[in-house]
Each structure stands twice: as C-alpha cells, then as structure tokens.
Amino acid sequence: MTYMLILAAETVQAANYVPEILPLLRNGLAVASMVIGLFFVLGGTLGVLRLPDFFTRLHAAGMTDTLGAELILLGLIIQEGFTQLSLKFLFVSIFLLLTSPTATHAVANAAYQAGLKPLLGKYKIPTAAEISGDYTKQDDHHADDHSSEDHH
Amino acid sequence: MEYFMSYANLGVALFLLISMAMMLGRLLLGPTLYDRLLAVNSFGTKTVLFLCVFCLVIDRPDGVDIALLYALMNFIATIAVLKFFRYRALDVSLLESHITDRDGAAE
DSSP: OHHHHHHHHHHHHOTTOOOOHHHHHHHHHHHHHHHHHHHHHHHHHHHHHHOSSHHHHHHHHHHHHHHHHHHHHHHHHHHHOSSHHHHHHHHHHHHHHHHHHHHHHHHHHHHHHTTOOOOOSSOOOOOHHHHTTOHHHHTHHHHHHHHHHHTO | OHHHHHHHHHHHHHHHHHHHHHHHHHHHHOSSHHHHHHHHHHHHHHHHHHHHHHHHHTTOTTHHHHHHHHHHHHHHHHHHHHHHHHHSOSOOOHHHHHHSOHHHHHO
C-alpha cells in the first residue's frame, strides 16, 4: 500500500509523465478476467456448501470450477505475455479443461450406479435428520427399491 | 503497475485460500462418500489455481510445474478412488469392468 502511495506521489510530481496505455490495458484485462473467474469459483464453493443434494452440489462445483479456473488462468496468461511461463499456464489450462468435466462425470456416474437417488420435487425445508447427515433413517422407503435392484 | 499487479495476484490467492477452506468444510461434513470425493476434487483444482497465482506473487516460476503435476495427480487420484470404492480393488482391468458389475464383484 505504501508502495502504491509513493508511486502515486511520484506520478503527481512528474509533470510530463505520460502513462503507457498498453500495459494499463493488459493488466486491466488480466484483473477483470481473474476477478470474474474468482466470482465463479467462490459461487461454486458456496453452492457446494449450501445446496441440499449431492447432485446439485456436483452441478455447482462441476460447472463453475471449469469456467472459473479457465478465466483465472486466462488472466495470468494475459498479464504474463508471451513467455515460457505463460505456455505452462496454457498447458495447465488445457489439462484442467480436459480433466475437470471428466472427473465430474465420473463422480456423478459412480454415485448414480451406487444407487444414490437425486432429490426430486419441490424444495422442502430439510429435517433435523437430513441436516445432521443421518440419511439412513429418512431413506426407509428407498431401501426396498435398493434391495430389489440388487438381487435381480 | 507491477506493485498493483502483485497486490491483485495476492488478493486472488487469498480468496482462493478462503474458497479452499470452505471446500474443506464440505469435505468434513459431507454426508456421503461422493460428497467428500467431490470436495477433494474441487479442492485439488483450487490448489492448482492457488499454486499458479502464488508462484507469480513470490516471483518463483517453478511453482507452475508443481501445479501441472498436481492437476494430473488430482485427476488420477479421483478416478482411482472411485474405482476402488466401486470394485473394492484396483487391479480390475478396464475390459473386465464392463462385464463384472458391482454386485458380481462383491459376491
């Protein structure tokens, strides 16, 4: 912060100081991209914490993690320019773009195959058993379906 | 301008740390196994991002290599844990895994 104040004071003192427009534009783009990416990442995290069901949580995490990660890495690439470091950022970005949806799909598929039922219907205020995570008590009507599925 | 970018990167890294801490909350209180797995996967993605941003803050570009490795390892670990909890073993080949379903492996 003090560095910024010193920088600002020097800027004011220098009478014929012309700020270069290109680095300003580049860094502005980078910061904008990173902030939008951070918005998506934080929104996804909030969704994972707050949403009522596993599949909704997966939806929140899977969508936003991909886009948020891409935007943050794009911001880093923009502020770095054409260097070896930005090539590495590009590799990380491509790799995350490939693996993040795949992992999300794998987790969803595994959960569905294991018999985890999505929460369907209108939103209900969760009961005390659901909040405490005791899924065995309130899932009694699903237990028969599971056993019949398992033995066919 | 470099000072400002350094502070901007530091702020992004800080918010990523906050996001990672919130994801740890879901990891600790997730009711099912898959919630925890989802939290671990998302935590890993955020770790990769944090490493990428933080290696620019401390001006040591070696961190990006670690981030690349961590992204790879995170994906493979997620798939391996999913496979383990489905077949209770890791040495099931992918060709067999189409034929043998979960109940067949359990019995």
